[in-house]
Amino acid sequence: MTRLSNAFTKPALVCFVTAGDGDTAANLDALVEGGADLIELGMPFTDPMADGPAIQEANIRSLAKGTTTANIFAIATAFRARHPDTPLVLMGYANPMIRRGPQWFADQCETAGVDGVICVDIPPEEDAALGPFLRAKGIDPIRLATPTTDAARLPQVLKGSGGFLYYVSVAGITGKQQAAMDSIEEAVARLKASTDLPVAVGFGVRTPEQAAAIAKVADGVVVGSALVELVAKHGEDAPAALRELTSALAQAVHSAR
Amino acid sequence: MTEMANSFRNQPDDQGHFGDYGGRYVAETLMPLVLDLEREYRAAQADPAFKAQFDDLLEHYVGRPSPMYFAERLTESLRADAQKGSGAQVWFKRDELNHTGAHKINNCIGQILLAIRMGKTRIIAETGAGQHGVATATVCARFGLPCVIYMGATDVARQQPNVFRMKLLGAEVIPVTSGSATLKDAMNEGLRDWVANVHDTFYIIGTAAGPHPYPEMVRDFQSIIGIEARAQMLSRVGRLPDLLVACIGGGSNALGLFHPFLDDPEVKMLGVEAAGHGLDKAHAASLTGGAPGVLHGNKTYLLQDEDGQITEGHSISAGLDYPGIGPEHAWLKENGRVEYTSVTDDEALEGFQLLCRTEGIIPALEPSHAIAAVAKVAKTMPGDAIILANLCGRGDKDIFTVAEALGVEI
Numbered sequence A: 001m002t003r004l005s006n007a008f009t010k011p012a013l014v015c016f017v018t019a020g021d022g023d024t025a026a027n028l029d030a031l032v033e034g035g036a037d038l039i040e041l042g043m044p045f046t047d048p049m050a051d052g053p054a055i056q057e058a059n060i061r062s063l064a065k066g067t068t069t070a071n072i073f074a075i076a077t078a079f080r081a082r083h084p085d086t087p088l089v090l091m092g093y094a095n096p097m098i099r100r101g102p103q104w105f106a107d108q109c110e111t112a113g114v115d116g117v118i119c120v121d122i123p124p125e126e127d128a129a130l131g132p133f134l135r136a137k138g139i140d141p142i143r144l145a146t147p148t149t150d151a152a153r154l155p156q157v158l159k160g161s162g163g164f165l166y167y168v169s170v171a172g173i174t175g176k177q178q179a180a181m182d183s184i185e186e187a188v189a190r191l192k193a194s195t196d197l198p199v200a201v202g203f204g205v206r207t208p209e210q211a212a213a214i215a216k217v218a219d220g221v222v223v224g225s226a227l228v229e230l231v232a233k234h235g236e237d238a239p240a241a242l243r244e245l246t247s248a249l250a251q252a253v254h255s256a257r
Numbered sequence B: 001m002t003e004m005a006n007s008f009r010n011q012p013d014d015q016g017h018f019g020d021y022g023g024r025y026v027a028e029t030l031m032p033l034v035l036d037l038e039r040e041y042r043a044a045q046a047d048p049a050f051k052a053q054f055d056d057l058l059e060h061y062v063g064r065p066s067p068m069y070f071a072e073r074l075t076e077s078l079r080a081d082a083q084k085g086s087g088a089q090v091w092f093k094r095d096e097l098n099h100t101g102a103h104k105i106n107n108c109i110g111q112i113l114l115a116i117r118m119g120k121t122r123i124i125a126e127t128g129a130g131q132h133g134v135a136t137a138t139v140c141a142r143f144g145l146p147c148v149i150y151m152g153a154t155d156v157a158r159q160q161p162n163v164f165r166m167k168l169l170g171a172e173v174i175p176v177t178s179g180s181a182t183l184k185d186a187m188n189e190g191l192r193d194w195v196a197n198v199h200d201t202f203y204i205i206g207t208a209a210g211p212h213p214y215p216e217m218v219r220d221f222q223s224i225i226g227i228e229a230r231a232q233m234l235s236r237v238g239r240l241p242d243l244l245v246a247c248i249g250g251g252s253n254a255l256g257l258f259h260p261f262l263d264d265p266e267v268k269m270l271g272v273e274a275a276g277h278g279l280d281k282a283h284a285a286s287l288t289g290g291a292p293g294v295l296h297g298n299k300t301y302l303l304q305d306e307d308g309q310i311t312e313g314h315s316i317s318a319g320l321d322y323p324g325i326g327p328e329h330a331w332l333k334e335n336g337r338v339e340y341t342s343v344t345d346d347e348a349l350e351g352f353q354l355l356c357r358t359e360g361i362i363p364a365l366e367p368s369h370a371i372a373a374v375a376k377v378a379k380t381m382p383g384d385a386i387i388l389a390n391l392c393g394r395g396d397k398d399i400f401t402v403a404e405a406l407g408v409e410i
């Protein structure tokens, strides 16, 4: 069992916030206290092509404050010291990850106690740019499957992926639009027939009701924009609001099955 | 490497890589689409009917072949400063005479035919200066397809005439306010639209960049420039030129001219990036002043900081103001087949005025960079040498920018 696989022994709540946006250490603590089973820490990028307005703005707020890659690893390192059992994955775009070379990035992830990496714009076809370096360090490259990933393509997505499979439930960017429940159920069933990896569903999940419905059929539920919007609204005072939403979501997810 | 020694014209490989560069760095949602696009492009390449329709539209709608012109007075004026017997002949490939006023239309014709072939019913594009936006809006009007153009809010403000042109042509122009509100952000917004509308939308990328197969496909559609020029040189002068010169934003007009000559070792090539206020200040010279990285679907040279955050370019020419460059140029730089240089805003303004006065041609600010580079290099070459530069756009769109830079009120 790894920290990551451990998180999916029951339906898991996966929570995303952007590093360097607000008081990130306090925000992460609030997510854990609220009941998050896994943390996705967003690495800010100037050009977040796959994100909607909420996460774009979080990236801009963070970079405007001067967040560096070194700051992000410091946040991760300190989190690991405070929460030895909660899995942490980094999510972001290729360029900041490979800027100093993929070996450097994998080394930093290992030192900081990062469990996995989700790179939005490295599809399996370009795995060589980062994947082998992460796997050599025992860090899981977490891949995305989408409504456009058909049965013929799925094996290629699964090959070399680890941790969990992230099902992006809408063809679109992060944010408000939301997929129909029956299409999610069908997609998760199809994915689970092809892999032993846990399947977490994200994009457009905002409320405990939605999270509960998804947790009935999937191994995990990812919530991002709704949390990031709380950081936008409350700034340095976000932890209380984050704790409240996270605990409502966690309760819904954990009692779904 | 033996293969490379045989030809510089056989790139990319089957994964879309030009050496280390290029590739398909896109979100999974888009991956099946770019694979599909590649399949359709291969089928179109093998279909004589596709080529026939492309050629027919280029001839009767765009106005090809474009002339190749000996710039006699420019040549003489550059020789005035050169040592006796020096000063190359300067020739221009006149792609500024194309319908819509730039080379951009060549690519748009190719891509819209592909879109129609794939059954797509909605077209999107990004634009900086507005030239690619106008060319895209034009082909959409011609084929009756709805058209959405993403344009940075900053560019909307500084390129009003082109915004109005696009609207006249029936396009919807969406100002992009995210990020730095310029071309790179317009491209981000185009990609966001595309992931959300994968079933019916075709993204017409305006330069030889983006995920495979775009860099190859755009290069191929633009190669008509070099194919014509090569034949025109052989029939008019009886030999190939000694030097090709072209400006580079993303690199499509340059590759269009260069690619058909890449395997002619006697032909040297010079790509000209925008040095803006100077290479030690704000500029848009990704190859000269950037470093390799990943953006907008490809690995290439980028303007970026030490953490891989993309930095803002600057050029007086909106069409060159992009922090990246097509991946084939990154490869051609590393293997040394093409030489790259850069030209500042001020030098480009001088090149602009030089061509106006010596030849009665008002060039766009983009090829004014090529003209400035020609002015520097021509005098160092012998009098019987031939330079062929790509005059890839006309300057009507730029008169307000130039007037402002020269301190003239109009």
Ligand SMILES: Cc1ncc(COP(=O)(O)O)c(C=O)c1O
Residues within 6 Å of the ligand: B102, B103, B104, B128, B129, B130, B131, B132, B206, B207, B208, B247, B248, B249, B250, B251, B252, B253, B254, B318, B319, B320, B364, B366, B367, B392, B393, B394
């Ligand atoms: C006239 C002209 N030339 C050059 C460019 C730069 O693009 P590329 O380097 O792809 O030719 C543009 C872009 O807008 C343009 O309008």
